[in-house]
Amino acid sequence: MATLEVSDTLPHLEEISAAQYFDAHSPPPHLAEHSAAAESFIKHHVNLSRRVVLISSGGTTVPLENQTVRFIDNFSAGTRGATSAEYFLDKGYAVIFLHRQFSLLPYSRHYSHNVNCFLDFMVEEEKTGKVKIEDQYQREMRDVLRKYRYAKDKKLLLLLPFTTVTSYLFMLREIAIKMQPLGSAGLFYLAAAVSDFFVPPSRMVEHKIQSGDLPGPSHGEAERLVKGGVGGKKLVIDLDPVPKFLKKLVEQWAPDSMIVSFKHPESQLETDPSLLLAKARQALDRYCHHLVIGNLLTTRKHEVVFVSKQDDTWIRTNTDDTEIESLIVPEVIERHGAMIAKTVERLRGN
Ligand code: PMT
DSSP states (O other): OOOOOOOSSSOOOOOOOHHHHHHHSOOOTTHHHHHHHHHHHHHHHHHTTOOEEEEEESBOEEESBSSOSOEEEOOOOSHHHHHHHHHHHHTTOEEEEEEETTSOOTTGGGGOTTTTOGGGGEEEOTTTOOEEEOGGGHHHHHHHHHHHHHHHHTTOEEEEEEOBHHHHHHHHHHHHHHTGGGGGGEEEEEOSBOOSEEOOGGGOBSSOOOGGGSSOSSOOGGGGTEEOOGGGOOOEEOOEEOOOHHHHIIIIIOTTSEEEEEEOOSOTTOOOHHHHHHHHHHHHHHHOOSEEEEOOTTTTTTEEEEEOSSOEEEEEOOSSSSOTHHHHHHHHHHHHHHHHHHHHHHHHHO
8 A cells, every 4th residue: 555654854945936836847738728718708707797716626636757657646526616616606606617637527517427427317219219318317407407508608617627736836827817807806716636745847757667767776767756665666756845825826816806725634534623623724824815614535525614714614514415515605605795895895995
């Protein structure tokens, strides 16, 4: 079984700044195209005085090779983000859905992946050979289809994919800056699971790490990335900390928007609710944004805690029939509304 250790016996290296991180990496190939799409989407909704939420969803990856065969992944199916997006759209928000490629998407999530494969909802008519939706699913599927079509026709949903932590961060910065004209009508709802560690480009090997290169007296290219263990078959990966970008977002990229982050504690052993609360509060104190929603991977579908400067509020659902996002999103929207009202009041006062 693989284990992950965070070593503090190694000499403590200075964490690089966000600016240094961007300088050290090339932007993702589709950045300009995605940026243009985001800009025109935002302009359209600014003109309509509509609120816009950027939802980040799914896990970011950390490649181990330039020509990537292997990578480290952060767990997230995209359920939180995709489900929340639907409730935001229901409430009239326009949604920029910054998601991990091939993770769950709003609306199609009901009929995708292996639990809800769309083929299981279909039958072939005996006489005609035509394929149709089974009678028992007609109503539910029609409702989902109508909402999906509405969001598409009204240009309310923009889907932008990422894979690596670097592409995620470039896109987040780019879109945040484009969202500035929205002022307080912009909302960030950061549900993506973002990598905390990465392999710096200076230590990244070009091609697939060969097991034959481990560790061996023949010091191949892989040696810069890995250190050999006993018996020569141990791959030790040396990762640097990714700078915390939330601080940049709050202070520079989106100073007027409401920023909501999700927090799950590092260890799943931390099941104590008071510890979850403490970790969420620590994140709020560190980044000074508006709201942290604490959750644990094991109970995230039934329980979350809202931590803000003002209070802590637990939200729970006891049944599997109620999606917890149907309770989370209205609560976030109410707080967003209060923040907008405060901004308007402040501007009137000036
Ligand atoms: O999609 P699901 O399967 O439903 O799972 C949803 C979820 C459990 C992944 C989601 O609800 C959740 O908790 N997402 C946040 C996961 C995460 O990155 O937590 P964290 O404790 O590592 O980071 C906290 C915050 O710091 C995040 O908002 C992140 O944007 C930010 N961060 C993280 C790393 C980094 N280098 N810079 C950051 O700013």
